[in-house]
Amino acid sequence: MKPGGKRQIWDEYQKEIADDNYFYVRSCVRQNFFPGAEKTFFRYMKQLGRNVVENPSHTTCSGIGYHSDIVPFETAMTMVARQFALMTEAGYENFVTSCITSFGLYSEVLETWEHFPEVEEQTRIHLRNATGREFLKPKNLAHASDVTFKLRKEIADAGRYRLVNQDTGKPIRVVEHIGCHYSRMFPNKGVGGAEYPYVLVGMIEDWGGEVIDYPERRHCCGFGFRQYLVKANRGYSISASKKKFDSMKPYKPELILTNCPGCPMFLDRWQYAISEMEGTTYGENGQGIPVMTYEELAGLILGYDPWDLGLQVHQVPVEPLLDKMGIPYDPEKKFLDIDGNFIGKPKSPSFLKFY
Amino acid sequence: MGALYEKLRQDVRFVEGLKACLNCGTCTAICPAAEFYNYQPRKLVDILQTKDDEKILELLKSDTIWYCGECMSCVTRCPRNNAPGLLITALRSLSQESGYFTESEKGRQQLAIKRTVGHWILKYGYCLYPSQITPENHPEQGPIWEWEFQNIEKVMERLGANYQKAGPGVLRAIPQEDLDEIKKIFDETGGTARFEKIEEYSKQKAEEMGIQLDDGLKNDYIKHIYTAVNKDHTTGS
Numbered sequence: 001m002k003p004g005g006k007r008q009i010w011d012e013y014q015k016e017i018a019d020d021n022y023f024y025v026r027s028c029v030r031q032n033f034f035p036g037a038e039k040t041f042f043r044y045m046k047q048l049g050r051n052v053v054e055n056p057s058h059t060t061c062s063g064i065g066y067h068s069d070i071v072p073f074e075t076a077m078t079m080v081a082r083q084f085a086l087m088t089e090a091g092y093e094n095f096v097t098s099c100i101t102s103f104g105l106y107s108e109v110l111e112t113w114e115h116f117p118e119v120e121e122q123t124r125i126h127l128r129n130a131t132g133r134e135f136l137k138p139k140n141l142a143h144a145s146d147v148t149f150k151l152r153k154e155i156a157d158a159g160r161y162r163l164v165n166q167d168t169g170k171p172i173r174v175v176e177h178i179g180c181h182y183s184r185m186f187p188n189k190g191v192g193g194a195e196y197p198y199v200l201v202g203m204i205e206d207w208g209g210e211v212i213d214y215p216e217r218r219h220c221c222g223f224g225f226r227q228y229l230v231k232a233n234r235g236y237s238i239s240a241s242k243k244k245f246d247s248m249k250p251y252k253p254e255l256i257l258t259n260c261p262g263c264p265m266f267l268d269r270w271q272y273a274i275s276e277m278e279g280t281t282y283g284e285n286g287q288g289i290p291v292m293t294y295e296e297l298a299g300l301i302l303g304y305d306p307w308d309l310g311l312q313v314h315q316v317p318v319e320p321l322l323d324k325m326g327i328p329y330d331p332e333k334k335f336l337d338i339d340g341n342f343i344g345k346p347k348s349p350s351f352l353k354f355y
Numbered sequence: 356m357g358a359l360y361e362k363l364r365q366d367v368r369f370v371e372g373l374k375a376c377l378n379c380g381t382c383t384a385i386c387p388a389a390e391f392y393n394y395q396p397r398k399l400v401d402i403l404q405t406k407d408d409e410k411i412l413e414l415l416k417s418d419t420i421w422y423c424g425e426c427m428s429c430v431t432r433c434p435r436n437n438a439p440g441l442l443i444t445a446l447r448s449l450s451q452e453s454g455y456f457t458e459s460e461k462g463r464q465q466l467a468i469k470r471t472v473g474h475w476i477l478k479y480g481y482c483l484y485p486s487q488i489t490p491e492n493h494p495e496q497g498p499i500w501e502w503e504f505q506n507i508e509k510v511m512e513r514l515g516a517n518y519q520k521a522g523p524g525v526l527r528a529i530p531q532e533d534l535d536e537i538k539k540i541f542d543e544t545g546g547t548a549r550f551e552k553i554e555e556y557s558k559q560k561a562e563e564m565g566i567q568l569d570d571g572l573k574n575d576y577i578k579h580i581y582t583a584v585n586k587d588h589t590t591g592s
Contacts, residue, residue: 026525028481028482028483029482029483031481031516031525031526032481032483032484032485032488032526035511035514035515035516035525035526036514036515038525039514039515039516039524039525054523054524055523056521056522056523056524056527056529056530057529057530057532057533059476059480059481059529059533059534059537060476060480060481060482062476062482063482064472064482064483065468065472065473065476065482067425067444068468068472069444069447069448069451069465069468070451070465070468070469070472070473070549070550070553071473071476071546071549072448072544072545072546072549073366073367073368073444073448074544074545074546075540075541075544075545075546075549077544078540078543078544079537079540082536082537082540104427112367112368112371115367115371116367119367126540126543126544127540129543130536130539130540130542130543130544131536131539131540180426180427180428181426181427184426184427184428184430184431185427185430185431185438185440187431194431195431219387220387220424220426220428222387222424223424223426224387224388224423224424224425224426225424225425226421226424226464226468227388227424229467229468229471229472230464230467230468230580230581231492231581231582232464232580232581232582232583232584233461233464234495235391235589236387236388236391236392236424238495239390239391240387240390240391243390269495269496269497269500270495272495272497272499273494273495273497307513308515310514313499313503313510313514314499315496315497315498315499315500335502336513337506337509337510337512337513338509338512338513343502343506343509343510344502344506345502346498346499346501346502347498347501347502348498349497349498
């Protein structure tokens with residue numbers, strides 16, 4: 001076959017992802033709601049022999065403040081520049097973000113600096129004046145799901161479990177949900193771009209599952225920043241998620257996989273809220289559809305204990321999926337503290353089946 | 356072309372976001388906000404390219420500019436490389452800088468966001484912080500969050516976080532010298548000035564509306580802007 005042609009066309013949808021030595025910055029949402037996910041990322045990166053560092057001095061990028069418009073662009077750009085300075089000072093050049101809002105903001109800032117070099121210069125002056133720091137731009141900017149995508153075959157090879165129903169031998173049916181700011185603004189920054197995002201699909205396929213398409217696959221989860229942050233606006237947020245659930249339900253998904261920290265929280269919590277409001281549940285027999293981050297799923301594939309991953313802090317129980325995949329777990333240990341003492345059990349929802 | 360349009364043109368996001376709109380409506384078709392609110396990004400872009408200051412002033416005082424969720428779905432689809440979502444960011448900035456945001460129900464909500472997310476960025480170094488996400492304000496978080504909230508230290512410790520402690524890790528305590536740097540960045544770049552303007556204009560509006568407002572979160576004005584829906588903002592369908 002001649003080079004060029006289709007291969008050349010699809011080149012636009014590829015993304016270069018560094019193979020090792022990552023400077024990692026955390027996500028505000030993920031740390032609050034899925035703390036085990038970030039812990040798990042470090043764990044499997046170490047298992048796979050990769051070097052990831054963080055600097056305790058890094059902070060929020062201010063992205064949620066920026067996209068709820070209380071933080072000016074100049075401020076957000078300088079916050080981003082400070083994170084780059086910490087990376088530079090540590091001697092790294094591969095920058096990895098846990099958060100999709102951050103990833104979008106870093107991409108937006110770098111793109112703005114490309115188009116308006118005078119804005120980059122002004123940001124450098126701001127950072128110097130405020131902190132005395134200088135920075136180099138990263139050679140490689142990736143989201144942590146990009147890195148996990150790159151290592152997906154190594155994870156599969158080292159894995160103890162697969163996305164396969166142990167009773168039927170059939171692949172687990174998975175819907176994937178990509179965070180809006182992963183590639184909507186800058187399609188060339190994401191694996192597969194905005195039209196054919198492949199970052200989660202690649203993991204699902206290589207880990208044995210079946211990707212399920214459905215009409216509202218690319219609809220936003222409904223975070224909308226100010227639309228969730230302010231109580232009066234949350235109708236926007238829950239409506240968007242409900243639209244997705246109603247659309248995916250006929251296809252009987254057994255798992256929702258996400259790469260944005262906010263989306264899994266909303267797709268998890270809104271299933272609870274809808275069940276309380278309308279008595280509707282979206283899984284089988286009064287269950288919900290389990291929602292997971294890619295770190296949690298990678299951890300399950302690798303055989304990590306589900307309660308070490310933090311799956312007990314999901315409102316939609318994950319046990320039905322664990323049972324299907326044949327993953328052992330001890331229900332008695334679900335709500336124990338680090339010393340093995342029982343913390344107490346959360347109340348059961350009115351309709352959504354709880355364990 | 357008027358002064359307001361000129362001010363918008365000074366924002367690089369406005370320059371990036373407005374090329375030439377052919378009014379095809381693709382942005383409205385893809386927009387999650389247009390599905391829920393009485394909102395059309397196509398119409399917004401069309402108004403902006405008239406460069407008419409009177410119409411822009413109307414926008415700056417309206418609920419319309421606060422309906423967008425900044426998901427940026429419109430950016431992917433526009434056949435002319437416009438970015439209505441970016442235009443919204445420029446409009447919202449100008450609305451706050453000029454005080455017009457207090458003229459609309461949705462715009463007034465900015466004070467609640469400033470006193471939560473804005474405050475947490477400077478105090479903790481995070482946009483969100485678990486001790487502040489109360490079950491009372493977040494019933495949708497369900498019994499699982501209520502349980503976590505009540506047992507936050509134990510749950511965070513079990514899940515390997517470094518909550519409120521020195522060193523690296525999930526929800527570590529950000530060192531004071533780093534929080535000081537953030538504050539200096541806000542002072543240097545207009546972040547602090549933006550916060551002060553949101554406060555100042557909101558106080559004026561609270562007085563005008565005769566609703567009590569103090570410096571905290573537990574007052575009538577904050578409660579009002581956080582929960583009030585006094586008109587139908589939706590598409591009604």
